[in-house]
Amino acid sequence: MLTGTYSPALVLISLFVAILASYTALDLTGRIATTRGRAALLWMAGGALAMGIGVWSMHFIGMLAFSLPIDLGYDTGITALSLLISVLSCGFALWLVSQQSLPLWQLAFGALVMGAGISAMHYTGMAAMRMQPGIDYDPSLFGASAAALWIAFRLRRNTPYVRLARCGAAVVMGIAIVGMHYTGMAAARFPDGSFCGAAVDGLSGKGLDNLVLITTLAVLVIALLTSVLDARLEARTAVLAESLTLANRELTQLALHDTLTGLPNRTLLADRIDQAMQRVTEQGGCFALMFIDLDGFKPVNDAFGHHMGDQLLREVAVRLREDLRSQDTLARIGGDEFVLLVQLNEADDALRLAARQVGLIGQAFRVAEHELQISASVGIAVYPGNGLTPQELLMNADAAMYHAKGTGKNGYSFFDASMNSDARRQLQLLQDLRHAVEHGEFRLYYQPKFDAANGSPVGAEALLRWEHPQLGLLLPDKFIDLAEKTGLIIPIGEWVLNEACRQMREWYSEGYESWRIAVNISALQFCHVGLVESVARALRLHRLPANSLTLEITETTAMSDADASMTVLKQLADMGVDLSIDDFGTGYSSLMYLKRLPANELKIDRGFVRDLEHDSDDAAIVSAIVALGQALGLRIVAEGVETDVQQSFLTQLGCDSLQGYFLGHPLPAARFMQNIHQAERLTL
Numbered sequence: 001m002l003t004g005t006y007s008p009a010l011v012l013i014s015l016f017v018a019i020l021a022s023y024t025a026l027d028l029t030g031r032i033a034t035t036r037g038r039a040a041l042l043w044m045a046g047g048a049l050a051m052g053i054g055v056w057s058m059h060f061i062g063m064l065a066f067s068l069p070i071d072l073g074y075d076t077g078i079t080a081l082s083l084l085i086s087v088l089s090c091g092f093a094l095w096l097v098s099q100q101s102l103p104l105w106q107l108a109f110g111a112l113v114m115g116a117g118i119s120a121m122h123y124t125g126m127a128a129m130r131m132q133p134g135i136d137y138d139p140s141l142f143g144a145s146a147a148a149l150w151i152a153f154r155l156r157r158n159t160p161y162v163r164l165a166r167c168g169a170a171v172v173m174g175i176a177i178v179g180m181h182y183t184g185m186a187a188a189r190f191p192d193g194s195f196c197g198a199a200v201d202g203l204s205g206k207g208l209d210n211l212v213l214i215t216t217l218a219v220l221v222i223a224l225l226t227s228v229l230d231a232r233l234e235a236r237t238a239v240l241a242e243s244l245t246l247a248n249r250e251l252t253q254l255a256l257h258d259t260l261t262g263l264p265n266r267t268l269l270a271d272r273i274d275q276a277m278q279r280v281t282e283q284g285g286c287f288a289l290m291f292i293d294l295d296g297f298k299p300v301n302d303a304f305g306h307h308m309g310d311q312l313l314r315e316v317a318v319r320l321r322e323d324l325r326s327q328d329t330l331a332r333i334g335g336d337e338f339v340l341l342v343q344l345n346e347a348d349d350a351l352r353l354a355a356r357q358v359g360l361i362g363q364a365f366r367v368a369e370h371e372l373q374i375s376a377s378v379g380i381a382v383y384p385g386n387g388l389t390p391q392e393l394l395m396n397a398d399a400a401m402y403h404a405k406g407t408g409k410n411g412y413s414f415f416d417a418s419m420n421s422d423a424r425r426q427l428q429l430l431q432d433l434r435h436a437v438e439h440g441e442f443r444l445y446y447q448p449k450f451d452a453a454n455g456s457p458v459g460a461e462a463l464l465r466w467e468h469p470q471l472g473l474l475l476p477d478k479f480i481d482l483a484e485k486t487g488l489i490i491p492i493g494e495w496v497l498n499e500a501c502r503q504m505r506e507w508y509s510e511g512y513e514s515w516r517i518a519v520n521i522s523a524l525q526f527c528h529v530g531l532v533e534s535v536a537r538a539l540r541l542h543r544l545p546a547n548s549l550t551l552e553i554t555e556t557t558a559m560s561d562a563d564a565s566m567t568v569l570k571q572l573a574d575m576g577v578d579l580s581i582d583d584f585g586t587g588y589s590s591l592m593y594l595k596r597l598p599a600n601e602l603k604i605d606r607g608f609v610r611d612l613e614h615d616s617d618d619a620a621i622v623s624a625i626v627a628l629g630q631a632l633g634l635r636i637v638a639e640g641v642e643t644d645v646q647q648s649f650l651t652q653l654g655c656d657s658l659q660g661y662f663l664g665h666p667l668p669a670a671r672f673m674q675n676i677h678q679a680e681r682l683t684l
Contacts, residue, residue, distance in 0.1 A: 606640025
């Protein structure tokens with residue numbers, strides 16, 4: 001028998017290639033497992049090529065490490081066939097491990113096919129030498145090569161896909177594969193006189209081992225680097241996906257929750273109401289929607305600032321939330337408005353729960369070293385019964401809340417159908433009021449003022465009327481409060497001022513130069529920064545002397561912020577405008593401030609004049625007001641004169657001028673002047 005020898009360097013190189021090929025195979029298996037579709041097929045094809053070349057290279061370098069005392073060569077075609085068998089075997093292995101599950105029988109069958117394929121590659125490669133006579137194999141050693149491959153396959157499949165474990169598994173697999181190869185080589189027997197048929201025209205020569213090694217290493221390194229870079233890219237993509245998921249979760253939180261208190265907002269509340277309605281429909285029962293509005297919250301904001309108001313809102317949310325049951329929902333839908341959705345056994349249970357909410361909020365709050373006291377008005381809508389949709393339930397609970405506010409606050413009210421009709425009427429009136437401002441539906445009526453001593457007219461008070469297209473002529477008590485709440489009083493007040501000045505200019509041109517036209521200034525209009533400029537503009541536009549205009553300001557308005565009022569009143573007085581303190585005696589004025597006000601006139605409220613004949617207290621109050629006004633050098637005007645007895649009494653007290661239904665009703669300008677002219681003819 002011919003005795004072969006091995007090159008130690010090439011044996012070690014073959015071992016290194018086997019380990020590198022094993023690690024590359026394990027890494028590529030991980031890439032295939034994490035991809036789908038076309039990408040998985042591309043990774044499988046590339047992995048089969050890289051792993052197949054690596055395993056074949058280990059085998060071929062092992063063949064080159066073997067030498068006999070004769071010339072050796074390798075048939076090109078048979079060698080290429082052994083490479084193809086290696087690639088196909090590795091491709092089958094990668095396909096097998098990429099399956100969702102791997103039963104024992106499938107594992108056994110795959111190991112058999114894989115072992116047979118690698119063995120076929122090895123013995124096909126041995127056949128590429130075309131030895132004559134043929135190679136003999138020891139059967140016992142031949143069986144050991146298949147066993148070594150099966151053990152290597154089992155170790156690879158049972159190793160977790162972490163890099164450290166892959167390194168260890170790759171070493172074991174590399175040793176097993178190399179062991180299989182050299183075990184197979186040890187099984188070969190070369191009889192004396194053998195010669196290599198491929199030595200003449202086959203692959204041979206010095207440097208072939210280097211070429212195979214470099215080519216194989218290039219393929220394996222490229223495959224491994226591609227896999228590692230792709231894995232890192234996938235890891236970064238996973239981090240970005242996680243970040244995106246977190247961002248989406250945060251956006252959902254922001255979209256469905258109030259940012260200040262963390263409570264559900266209107267959108268999420270509507271969904272919860274809809275779910276509760278479906279549950280009642282399917283399972284029966286009922287629930288209540290409680291609309292909670294904080295009484296006294298605005299003064300906290302005004303006194304301490306919005307940051308304190310925000311802290312108070314958070315404290316309210318915490319206190320109400322602590323009292324919640326798991327099946328209930330507390331939401332903040334804006335400003336100082338909260339909504340509580342509570343499941344009920346009986347509709348009457350809402351009464352007790354609403355009282356509890358009022359009591360909880362009525363307890364003092366400790367916020368930033370301040371003890372704050374507020375209350376709550378709660379409106380209750382019950383389902384079924386008070387609405388068919390979430391929006392209708394909310395609207396009805398809101399209407400009930402406003403009813404609770406209107407009846408004294410710090411309480412609760414159940415919804416009643418009449419509340420909605422009132423709310424709709426108010427909404428329609430507001431829309432009509434805006435339309436009236438835009439389309440000039442307002443009119444001025446004039447009530448005459450007369451000199452108390454001689455009965456001659458000294459001017460008029462301009463009184464606002466709304467000529468509503470459907471409701472007819474409306475008095476101010478029907479719409480002024482609404483105009484104040486919505487701010488429409490500002491444009492309405494400017495129109496009144498301009499129209500009164502225009503009309504007074506006409507009368508002034510007709511010879512009534514001593515008259516004064518009186519215009520009421522609302523509280524909101526008086527506080528408006530443009531009041532002084534509006535007055536100056538109206539006087540300038542209509543070329544009216546400033547002392548022909550009297551602005552009537554209520555005592556309460558003038559005294560609400562005495563220093564600020566003083567500034568505005570002084571500017572008006574400097575212009576020459578006549579100033580009158582209206583409804584005097586009904587407020588809580590300070591005589592010290594009254595003395596400082598640049599007023600020209602005091603107007604006694606009609607409430608004192610009405611019962612003048614029958615109430616000695618009213619008579620005493622009127623006498624005191626007249627005496628006070630005279631002492632301060634002010635003109636005294638009494639309004640609401642309805643009888644000759646009142647006229648006589650007020651005249652005797654020393655009032656300068658009188659006004660009331662007994663003397664003249666409010667009339668449009670044309671009819672007003674008709675009455676004036678008629679009175680003038682009678683006096684002549």
